[in-house]
Amino acid sequence: MSGEIANSAKNILSYIENLNTIINQINLISGIKSLTADQKKQINDLKAKKVEILSKIDSENAKIYKIINPPQNIEPPKPTIKNPQVLPRPQLTAQKEAPAPMLQKIVESPSFTSEKFKNLSKEEKKKFIKEANINVLELKKFIKLQKEKGRVKVTFVKENxxxxxxxxxxxxxxxxxxxxxxxxxxxxxxxxxxxxxxxxxxxxxxxxxxxxxxxxxxxxxxxxxxxxxxxxxxxxxxxxxxxxxxxxxxxxxxxxxxxxxxxxxxxxxxxxxxxxxxxxxxxxxxxxxxxxxxxxxxxxxxxxxxxxxxxxxxxxxxxxxxxxxxxxxxxxxxxxxxxxxxxxxxxxxxxxxxxxxxxxDLKGYLKEKADDALNTYRLDRKKQVEALSTYSEIYTAILIASPLLLLVTLAIINSIGGNIAGLSVATIAWISIIGALPLLNIGFMFFISISQKGL
Incomplete structure (x- = not known):
């Protein structure tokens, strides 16, 4: 039982995916203002497929319902024959009609909007979903599609x-x-x-x-x-x-x-x-x-x-x-x-x-311009990457290697003793570290952002 329910549920999910694909294709083609004869024929074929998939979904719904609530065969009661009694005086009695046989009740397969499905308790719903191994999000999506089947869609025309x-x-x-x-x-x-x-x-x-x-x-x-x-x-x-x-x-x-x-x-x-x-x-x-x-x-x-x-x-x-x-x-x-x-x-x-x-030929003209524009774009990106590699070498030489050499030179001068332009070695070191290096880095970043705009 659970295997059949799971197979039916999987079939429903696959039908829903196909239905969404068909709806998207119809909307995409319908968005074109002037439709050709082939495009109109394609829309009619897609609508026919849509109706076919909806009928398959309804049949799978009926199959699941019959598995959960199988129809009961009710046999009509057999008529009982009473033994005649001998009476002193024969009296005519009205013959009783035999009870009519009860016919089997035909159960219609309900949709997801029927009252029986609405009245299921939360525990029964959870048990059914767990047994059928159904994704809750896909189930909600399917219920939403079922509700919108007969609903009139209102579309708003977007101004051009x-x-x-x-x-x-x-x-x-x-x-x-x-x-x-x-x-x-x-x-x-x-x-x-x-x-x-x-x-x-x-x-x-x-x-x-x-x-x-x-x-x-x-x-x-x-x-x-x-x-x-x-x-x-x-x-x-x-x-x-x-x-x-x-x-x-x-x-x-x-x-x-x-x-x-x-x-x-x-x-x-x-x-x-x-x-x-x-x-x-x-x-x-x-x-x-x-x-x-x-x-x-x-x-x-x-x-x-x-x-x-x-x-x-x-x-x-x-x-x-x-x-x-x-x-x-x-x-x-x-x-x-x-x-x-x-x-x-x-x-x-x-x-x-x-x-x-x-x-x-507008198509050929746009195709040619697109190819030229893409080639130009690739060349521009290549030039920018080469320029960045050059800038990285300049940055390494000026803002990484030069400060190290400056610090080594200042350390040697400090060990020998003496001043530079009337300033002590410690003062020059502090000015270089706190003032010059941050300003040079900020200036270099600003130069890169200006020269490589759009990279």
Whole structure:
């Protein structure tokens, strides 16, 4: 009995695994917008397999139930014949009907949602699970599938564009500074043109005029803030009011230029991140284009992926131009290519524009670009590793061997006696150990992080 139950349970688990695989395949194919005839036929075949597996699961359920609760054969009672009695006067008596034979009760195999399974005690459930050698997690997963069989699934359509929401800080600064920001931009347009071009490249989730309002607001706010800060701590600095005012004005000017050059400072980091993500994204795009998907679906799949955090922002710009502003794909690609900070991505988008407009092979173009990008990526990584090996030799010579030689030299001088540049040997040793060596190590680490960014 236990062996048959265990075999049925194992069969159910294998059916569930096959069912999950089929459901995932159906969802993957259904996600493609324009389905071909072969893909529609494949979906129908998968749905037929799904129905077949569900029927097999129900039959295994019935088999387990029949093993646990076997049907009882109830035989109908035999009719009893009474001996006739001789009476002095014959009387006619109504003949009693023989009791009808009881038919065998047909027991329907219940599902996991039947009342009989719900009313099992915890001890009976544990005993059954232990006897059948069933994994509890797999059993819960199976019960969940059974409950969802007849349930109507509600799917939410994901929007193919993104809309920026205003920030609270932006609302406050626009309330007080928007008219001054508009007047300043109108009066000095050439001053803000470079900042606007950098602003488009770095994908800051804020409007450019709102950013200028924030710049003016915090620039003006920095003057009293710096003045009050130095005035409150004047007992430590011991500065005059004139010096505090000069420092406050200098801080206000630095605040303005900090906001002005902040978008430009983000371009280098964004360029590096896109350069690192682009080779692998090209492989992904080439595979999607090779499956016969239309060009816009290639960008939609990249935008939905969480693997390309920085490149996804540029792809979302393309989708916003197409789905929100109504541009065609080639014009959307031209606009994004004009503002992207990465030259490799700009070259890729311009090449896709030419391929689409001339009716070329987009699949072949993406495959070629993916191979070139991967080869370039391997060469860059090889150069970085070789540079690191050179830096390690320099580090060993300057920061490991040289301090040892210095200590040996200082020990010899100390044994002979004398000073160096008016300083004792002990003082020079302490300066070298506490000051020079840590600063050199920190400087070397900073140099490595700058030169090997993205490794």
């Amino acid at each position: 564009y993104s809309i920026y929401k205003p920030s609270r800080v932006g609302e406050i600064t626009n309330k007080y500074m928007k008219k001054y920001a508009d007047a300043l931009v109108k009066k000095y347009p050439k001053l803000f043109d470079p900042m606007f071009s950098h602003f488009k490249m770095v994908e800051m989730e804020i409007l450019s005029r709102t950013y200028i309002s924030m710049t003016l607001f915090f620039t003006i706010l920095s003057l009293p803030a710096i003045f009050l800060f130095f005035l409150a701590l004047n007992f430590a600095f011991n500065l005059s009011i004139v010096k505090i005012l000069l420092i406050s004005f200098a801080g206000m000017i630095l605040t303005f230029f900090g906001f002005y050059f902040y978008p430009a400072s983000l371009i280098g980091g964004k360029n590096t991140k896109i350069k690192l993500e682009l080779p692998f994204a090209l492989v992904h795009m080439s595979a999607v284009a090779g499956s016969g998907a239309n060009p816009i679906s290639v960008f939609e799949l990249i935008a939905e992926s969480d693997e390309y955090l920085e490149l996804r922002k540029e792809i979302k710009k393309i989708l916003n131009y197409v789905n929100l502003f109504g541009y065609n794909l080639t014009n959307a690609l031209k606009n994004v290519a004009a503002t992207t900070p990465n030259p490799e991505l700009k070259e890729l988008l311009n090449g896709m524009i030419s391929t689409i407009e001339t009716g070329g």
